[in-house]
Amino acid sequence: MRFDILTIFPQFIEENPYFKYSIIGRAINKKFIKVKAHDIRKYSKDKHKKVDDIPYGGGAGMVMTCQPIFDAIKAIKKQNKGPVIFLTPHGEKLTHEKAQKLAKKKGVILLCGRYEGVDQRVRDKLIDEEISIGDYVLTGGELPAMIVVDTITRLLPGVLHDDNSALEDSFTEKLEGKKEYPHYTRPEVYKKMKAPKILLSGNHAEIEKWRKAHLKV
Numbered sequence: 001m002r003f004d005i006l007t008i009f010p011q012f013i014e015e016n017p018y019f020k021y022s023i024i025g026r027a028i029n030k031k032f033i034k035v036k037a038h039d040i041r042k043y044s045k046d047k048h049k050k051v052d053d054i055p056y057g058g059g060a061g062m063v064m065t066c067q068p069i070f071d072a073i074k075a076i077k078k079q080n081k082g083p084v085i086f087l088t089p090h091g092e093k094l095t096h097e098k099a100q101k102l103a104k105k106k107g108v109i110l111l112c113g114r115y116e117g118v119d120q121r122v123r124d125k126l127i128d129e130e131i132s133i134g135d136y137v138l139t140g141g142e143l144p145a146m147i148v149v150d151t152i153t154r155l156l157p158g159v160l161h162d163d164n165s166a167l168e169d170s171f172t173e174k175l176e177g178k179k180e181y182p183h184y185t186r187p188e189v190y191k192k193m194k195a196p197k198i199l200l201s202g203n204h205a206e207i208e209k210w211r212k213a214h215l216k217v
């Protein structure tokens, strides 16, 4: 699966250690996914490579202009036929279900906003979906884009060592959309706190029952 990320700070993506190590790093090395950052500024036809301007009608902040984003998306669409997603606090809340739907695509194009936002004509003409990672405002869409990459990538077959672990996560069908049961590991007693006996019993039917009873809503 291919992720093309449009940003005015490509180094946030390219130099980000989160994509170099552990599960996502391995997914990239093993070519389960490709993550490519695109510098929106490079597409600007302005002689100073400007990508923003003051808002019509006045008001605080700057607005990202149409031209560099239209040209960047046009170029990227030649290689990535997936949906164009704009990361914004006004978008639809990111959920496990949404991640599963996106994980079925061959690629997605992620547009990261900065400043006050982007020209509405970008949203009207180019954007297929808008996603928010929560009801708070960040300085830009780069962290949300990385979160989208992370949650989709771990759902792709082969990315986790044990594909069952993604099936048994919180919010999955197997757990009826609930949060996971508590986990314990060795030692059996730590600082006088005991792991539940039933989990050490080897009785799988009883363990299943205990786990079901301890799911969080």
Ligand code: ADE
Binding pocket: 087, 088, 089, 113, 131, 132, 133, 134, 135, 136, 137, 138, 139, 140, 141, 144
């Ligand atoms: N950009 C700024 N804040 C955001 C949020 N909460 N979700 C997605 N994109 C954002």
